[in-house]
Amino acid sequence: MNAGRIARASLLAVSALLFAPFALAQGAIRIGSILSVTGPAAFLGEDMKAGMELAIEEINAKGGVRGRKIDWFFYDAESQTQKGLTATRRLIDQDKVDAIVGGGNMSGMAIAMLGLTERAGLPFMSTEGAMDIVTPVTERQWTFKSTADDEQVMERLADYFAKKGIKRVAFLGDSSGFGQSAAGQLKKVAAARGLDVLYESFNPSDTDMMPQLGKIKDSGVQAIICWTVTPAGVVFLKQAQQLGLDSRLTLIHSYGFVDQRYMQLAGDAAKNLLLISVKFPVGADLPDTDPQKARIMTLTRAFEAKFKRKPNQFVAQTYDAIYLTRNAIERAGGTDRAKVRDALAETRNWAGVGGVFNFAADRHSGLSKDDLVLVNFRDGSFHLADYK
Amino acid sequence: MGQLPNLLLAGLSTGSVYALVALGFNVIFKSTGAINFAQGEWVMMGGMVAAAGHAAQWPLGLAVLLAVVTVMVTGILSERVILRQLARPGPLVVTLVMIAIAICTKSLVMLVLGKNPASLPGFSGSTPIDWGGLRIHPQTLWIIGITCLVMVGAHAFFERSILGRAMRAVAAQPEAAALCGIDPRMAMALAFALAAATGALAGAIITPLTLTSFDYGTVLGFKGFSAAMLGGMGSLPGALVGGILLGSLESLAGGLISSHFKDAVAFLALLLTLFLRPAGVLGKGEVERV
Numbered sequence: 241m242n243a244g245r246i247a248r249a250s251l252l253a254v255s256a257l258l259f260a261p262f263a264l265a266q267g268a269i270r271i272g273s274i275l276s277v278t279g280p281a282a283f284l285g286e287d288m289k290a291g292m293e294l295a296i297e298e299i300n301a302k303g304g305v306r307g308r309k310i311d312w313f314f315y316d317a318e319s320q321t322q323k324g325l326t327a328t329r330r331l332i333d334q335d336k337v338d339a340i341v342g343g344g345n346m347s348g349m350a351i352a353m354l355g356l357t358e359r360a361g362l363p364f365m366s367t368e369g370a371m372d373i374v375t376p377v378t379e380r381q382w383t384f385k386s387t388a389d390d391e392q393v394m395e396r397l398a399d400y401f402a403k404k405g406i407k408r409v410a411f412l413g414d415s416s417g418f419g420q421s422a423a424g425q426l427k428k429v430a431a432a433r434g435l436d437v438l439y440e441s442f443n444p445s446d447t448d449m450m451p452q453l454g455k456i457k458d459s460g461v462q463a464i465i466c467w468t469v470t471p472a473g474v475v476f477l478k479q480a481q482q483l484g485l486d487s488r489l490t491l492i493h494s495y496g497f498v499d500q501r502y503m504q505l506a507g508d509a510a511k512n513l514l515l516i517s518v519k520f521p522v523g524a525d526l527p528d529t530d531p532q533k534a535r536i537m538t539l540t541r542a543f544e545a546k547f548k549r550k551p552n553q554f555v556a557q558t559y560d561a562i563y564l565t566r567n568a569i570e571r572a573g574g575t576d577r578a579k580v581r582d583a584l585a586e587t588r589n590w591a592g593v594g595g596v597f598n599f600a601a602d603r604h605s606g607l608s609k610d611d612l613v614l615v616n617f618r619d620g621s622f623h624l625a626d627y628k
Numbered sequence: 629m630g631q632l633p634n635l636l637l638a639g640l641s642t643g644s645v646y647a648l649v650a651l652g653f654n655v656i657f658k659s660t661g662a663i664n665f666a667q668g669e670w671v672m673m674g675g676m677v678a679a680a681g682h683a684a685q686w687p688l689g690l691a692v693l694l695a696v697v698t699v700m701v702t703g704i705l706s707e708r709v710i711l712r713q714l715a716r717p718g719p720l721v722v723t724l725v726m727i728a729i730a731i732c733t734k735s736l737v738m739l740v741l742g743k744n745p746a747s748l749p750g751f752s753g754s755t756p757i758d759w760g761g762l763r764i765h766p767q768t769l770w771i772i773g774i775t776c777l778v779m780v781g782a783h784a785f786f787e788r789s790i791l792g793r794a795m796r797a798v799a800a801q802p803e804a805a806a807l808c809g810i811d812p813r814m815a816m817a818l819a820f821a822l823a824a825a826t827g828a829l830a831g832a833i834i835t836p837l838t839l840t841s842f843d844y845g846t847v848l849g850f851k852g853f854s855a856a857m858l859g860g861m862g863s864l865p866g867a868l869v870g871g872i873l874l875g876s877l878e879s880l881a882g883g884l885i886s887s888h889f890k891d892a893v894a895f896l897a898l899l900l901t902l903f904l905r906p907a908g909v910l911g912k913g914e915v916e917r918v
Binding site for chain 1: 631634637638642745746834883
């Protein structure tokens with residue numbers, strides 16, 4: 241009897257071994273993505289799509305996830321929330337994807353999309369910026385994001401101000417969601433860190449900021465933080481220079497303004513400017529001990545080989561998002577949605593290209609202030625100005 | 629209160645731009661009775677073409693001339709190819725068609741010149757002039773100066789020259805003007821050419837200060853339209869008054885109250901004017917003589 245049982249058990253074991261690869265390869269893993277590669281938000285979309293393409297190609301070239309290749313379903317949201325929602329429904333009902341990565345490269349669209357993905361119980365890895373995408377976490381059970389929170393950005397700035405003895409600053413944010421949500425976070429951080437802040441705003445389409453700057457000039461602040469992704473940020477720099485503020489005060493722009501084109505338009509009005517950014521644009525300047533340096537260099541080489549142009553931080557954002565999802569599927573042992581969600585929430589100390597990701601059940605945003613640096617623009621490229 | 633002169637200067641400079649845009653609205657309103665919603669797009673196109681010309685190593689003056697000519701041709705073509713085909717070019721129809729032309733112009737500029745914002749160097753550098761504590765960008769003086777010249781020129785054209793008076797005659801009474809031998813079509817074509825040219829000039833002279841991009845036209849158009857309404861639609865001095873009033877209000881509201889209310893105060897002033905003086909500050913109102 242005993243021998244028979246052993247024989248049967250070993251037969252089972254052998255057959256399990258023999259058939260395991262086939263049993264696991266239940267067809268490809270289906271990942272859906274929505275980005276805006278046309279319309280007003282298109283200037284980010286192309287690069288973000290390229291980051292995803294590269295990541296998926298790499299994963300499939302290495303044999304996929306546990307022997308299963310990734311099938312990628314991509315839709316262009318054309319910078320219109322309505323189109324993004326239609327594409328989301330299509331991904332859920334028709335393409336029956338296992339996860340969605342990318343929310344149209346517009347925060348508002350990602351927030352609209354997550355209403356559908358939450359209801360469907362589908363893991364959604366957003367590549368957009370706003371904190372509201374992942375808070376409150378009780379209503380965002382299935383949603384994660386691969387970008388830094390404004391709260392962490394403001395903490396990082398407060399650290400810098402403390403180091404430089406700066407106590408009074410002005411915040412000049414545009415009236416879009418991007419500028420106003422940053423203002424909201426700064427209010428919280430400033431209260432906790434004892435910063436005295438003067439708040440001013442402008443419209444993204446404004447072409448004159450003299451009234452605001454005149455007021456700021458008279459208020460005796462030591463630094464001005466400008467928060468916008470529109471060319472109005474260049475007007476800010478030029479007019480600040482005209483008033484002689486650039487040589488007297490510390491001028492800071494957000495991560496949304498880390499763009500060569502804007503720096504070239506601003507010319508020497510940007511010579512004393514600092515920008516808060518992820519480490520990506522200054523990869524070469526990082527100390528060798530930095531966990532991101534090698535990863536940034538590898539991605540840069542792979543990207544240049546495939547696309548014949550230089551990658552930017554937006555490429556890193558989506559490249560990381562695909563890998564975060566891939567790793568979660570691998571650890572979950574398959575595409576069971578709840579297991580993938582739990583595996584995502586258990587991501588700890590994973591060094592991506594954009595930073596070191598740490599998710600938790602109550603924190604669905606992975607980067608922290610340690611992943612942020614201050615950079616400046618000299619001789620045609622961005623350089624590290626303040627590291628930790 | 630130390631910043632009051634600075635605020636007024638800023639208001640004067642933005643206001644001059646609004647006045648130039650408003651002038652374009654008025655010229656077309658005078659000759660067709662329609663609101664030309666493509667005016668803002670022509671301003672944007674002027675800036676974009678001048679910037680493209682400069683990027684292609686053209687001398688600055690030539691780049692500006694190129695912009696004015698290109699946009700003027702666009703204006704004339706819009707009139708000749710599209711408006712002239714209309715069976716009944718009444719004011720409402722022309723206004724609606726101009727909205728369509730505005731959207732097409734914007735898309736065309738985006739497709740041909742790209743989505744990136746562009747800039748021009750200041751006409752006489754960008755070193756601020758220090759004038760007793762007031763720091764003035766030299767381009768501001770160019771803007772104010774050119775606006776004054778264009779305004780005086782437009783006034784002289786419509787009041788003194790035969791062509792200008794013919795255009796006014798067509799606007800006032802097309803049939804009677806035609807009986808006197810004035811071709812109403814010619815007057816309309818001329819109005820479009822003039823409006824497009826002033827728009828392009830405005831776009832080219834503000835670009836060193838404000839930059840430009842394919843999506844800048846809409847807002848400029850609305851501001852210019854507001855200025856024209858504020859001053860009185862159809863009145864040339866009204867364009868100047870309305871523009872400077874709107875620019876100063878915005879600047880003062882932004883500096884003295886709060887930048888959050890900058891646009892709100894300006895538009896509130898516009899609404900109040902329309903309630904109390906529907907024809908605008910300098911408008912004459914519609915008087916029909918029987």
